[in-house]
Amino acid sequence: MATIVSFVLLGIGILALVLRRDLVIKLLALGLINASSILFLVSIGNRPGGRAPIQFPGETAVLVDPLPQALVLSAIVVNFAILALALVFVMILVERYHTTDAQRIEQEMSRETDEEETPCL
Amino acid sequence: MPLILLPLLRFLIAILSITVSRARRPLAVAAHVADAALLAWLAVSLAHGTPVGLTLGSGSAGVGISMTGDRIGMTFAALAWGLSLAVNVYIWRDRLRPYFFLLVHLLVGACYAVSFTQDLFNAYLLFELLTLVSFLLVGYGRQPRQIWASLRYLILSSFGMTLFLFGVGTVYAHCGTLDVGALRPLVAASAGEPWVLLSAALLTAGVSVKAGVFLFSLWLPAAHARAMPAVSALLSGVVIKMGVLELFRLADVFPLRLPLIVLGSITGILGIAYAVTAHDLKKMLAFHTLSQIGYVLIGFGADTPTARLGALAYAVAHGLFKALLFLSLGDAAAHVGGADDRTLTEHKAGIPRATRIALVVGVLGIVGLPPLAGFDAKAILEDGLPSLGPHIVVWLLSVGTVLSFGKFVPFLFARSSVRSECPRASAYGWLGGLIVAFWPVSVLMTSVPLCLAALGATHLIESFASLLVGAGLYLLVRRHTMRLPQAIFRLEESPLIILLGFFLVFALLLIGGGAG
């Protein structure tokens, strides 16, 4: 169930990434895509009747698999880092073009081709 | 031990270069000396035949993160070292923020780690680190175009890495391990099952986004063309190769023969088509990178030991001459004020002599003039190709390479009094020397008989034939301009094209699984 939901969320995210033109919404969609992969990983470790993976000496209860959960912690942080930086770059673009519409930014950019581009080094 | 020390020491140097930013030059020297020593240690133990492996943390094998030093990983790590040296020399006198050096060292450290890690999730994290660092390096100049190119790169590559993570999850759900070595028998035992197809397609599609495969890496031309020369050299030379390396590792586990050959052919042909029609030469180099990845994939997909070694050698050779070309072209463009062929030809007297020599060496290397790097590696690769189809594609690609690098000829030969800066010239010397003296280097990477066979008459004839045909074609078409559709490179379309690529890989896996 959770696995299928994660696939559906991935689909919704991709659609929003493709169809919405606002860069902020695109980033939100990217967040959804990332979240879907995390839900998928957590759902893999889940098993019926398992308990949360906290175990004290002598206990023998069935546990859910802790590994996907540990992996996911790293993935969440990495996704956050990506999002924060992407947001900063969107802010820089908006400073210049005063719009968050991806297509308008691309148009403006091709209009400026004649403008001199100084190489950095 | 050197396996983990290589990345960790680089990371440490990276952190030190922002905490004690005055010492960035001594730190860079120390980093390269230490890395050279560690690589030599690794090479010696490899040559003695001792398996070099290591499991990190206090987990047992198959549970913790394990690293293995094999020929492939070693080669790519050495490539990363060589290019890192060249780039660090190149920017020796440039005034850049400590932050920039942090990023460069992190990039190299992550490349070392990717070269050796056997763990799929660890590879995922390292790729994310690579993505983030190269994203920041591309946007370092803060020009809107750089920012836009790197933002597109970040979004698409994050999307690709999500697909990769789905693949990692599927594999783990069925095998209970993330270790590539432990996976091999488990996957082989359940060949042809749906989950193998699914995870193979997801993992391949995800890595392809990072590896410069045409349908997947449509962010690449803009990002590599817009970045600063030093950054482009690292990205095209090493970072892309890390994706290729991961594809190699996956090909060891999953039946990726057919997908690799088909993707390689598509990448090669479309990449060269765009390279031929591009007039901004930095963009041309970036498109050409795609086509060269095509070679490497075809070679590895051919699945014979010789072709694999050839692909490996070609990956290294491409790293060398593409880095040299990006560095010298960037330098030339900075002196001249533009990177398109017309501007460069008009102001060709303004290009410093060393830069021009570097461009000549790079171009000769890339078009495959014997016995430079391009020729040698390509010959080994072709020796291993079993069937005629890939042979033809490879030959077409050689002709296309000559055709697209014809655009360099008009500005290569002129008298100029402008002198190059010393660091730049030294960087060219290092890379150019490796390209010219590639034959002995390739002996180290492959073996003596293979390298001797590469010097055979057929290869020489073939090489000169492609040079002649390419030059002739160039003279025919140079007055024409053609424009291929550019819409596929937009942010809107790219995710869908990645999905289409995923379907293609899936279908090929279905066919390949049925046949094999």
Place this chain on the structure above:
Amino acid sequence: MAGHVLLALLPIVAVVALTQSRRLSAIIGMGLFSFLLAAVYLVMRAPDVAITEATIGAALVTAIYILAIRRTGRLTVVADEVPGLLAREADRIVGLEYDILRGFAISQGLDLSVSFVPLRRVRWLVAHGEADIGAGGIVPLTGAIDPLDATPGHLETGVYAFDARDGRPTSELAPDYDGYFSELQSKARNGLLSSSVTSLDLARVLSLSRGAPLEGLDRLDGRHGYAFLVSKDRADLKRDLVRYVESLQRSGELDAWIARHVR
């Protein structure tokens, strides 16, 4: 059971959030989505993941999004960088015009945001309503600011004119230089000023690294002053700004600032 309901809610919330046309609604919707996701993780017996998702995914991410998009009640100023008037120093902005504008923004209860753009974009942005105020060495000569309106001026200056072709002064006025101020500065340093600029005003030249040759140039007659550009449709904004500058002049504060930044 609760788990299934939560799971089924996830796609619905995601679709609703991502189809919003207002960005703020979409962001809050995705924040809600993250909280739901954290609850799902809790039900799936992954407490560590739930805590991390709630703190990072729901709280931190939403916070930075909201900080990034907040636009209500802000005064957008576009300016060319001119040392002494409005310029970056380390990671701060300093200058006479910055002090005036900051004081004005605070008195109006607005956040102040300053973007640095080339001069011709200053005009364009203000004329198209993309920015509220244009600043950074604007001297409203007759005809030079045509579709826009300007304040009376807060700092007197002189305007020099010279002809690029033969380097001799001329009283004829050509359009102002419309690149970045920093480019102007480097041209002055390399002695290329007269080939690229046809008319200059005094303080711009004065703040050009002191070495620029000015001998033989003609000072234009009449009184000129630095002013702020506003759109013609923003009469209320202009009125408030003029009043604020007048109050500064009356209290003598403006003279103190001028003494600190310019002289």
Place this chain on the structure above:
Amino acid sequence: MSTQKRWIVCSVGIVAFFVVLLSITYMASMPDSADSERYLSIPIEVSGAANRVAGIYLNTRLFDTLIEILVFSVAVLGVRYYLSHSPQISLPSLSESAVVRTAAGILGPLALLLSVYFATFGHISPGGGFAAGVIAASAVLYVAIAQGMQATEARLSPQRIAAAEKGILLFLFLWILLPLAFGDAPLTELLPPGTPGKLLSAGSILPYNLLIGIKVFFGAWLIIAAFAQHRGDL
């Protein structure tokens, strides 16, 4: 208009096919979860952490965590570097409402307490250093709402915090390389595991949690402060 409609239909089709393909292939061979016993078969006494996730996260797969921390640090530095050129905003306060301020003043200390708990007991109960750091940063954000950004920044100056953050990162790396001095591979556990469930157990996990907590607190606060200072134009 019709091209746009065709575009929408086309993308919906492709994505729907993708989702269906994924679901069908995945359902066609459901994994049996018994395979993943590997990690559970390691007794908890090896790492000494009752929270098995913490045991994997900070012991078995410490290298992953290290890279994750690097990624986070790069992000903090990147946000600061790229925003430092952006327009600055002088802001008197984040919120004018008295109710919000009072509520924030109460929530702040509570969140701080929670974060200390998460960091200290991360190896026994759910939590951990990362969540603790983020919660601490949001606690400071509450304080900033209550007392004003300027007052808060005066006490937690970004420059000093950035320096401290780098210092902690350096320390973490030296700590990880320390086993070299004893002839072990880096990332080897040096402290004894102890009895699982006790506060002083699980070897280095507790110090790691505390260090990561402080580091992430600084990092997350730097990010928030940078965004608050250079609010975008979106």
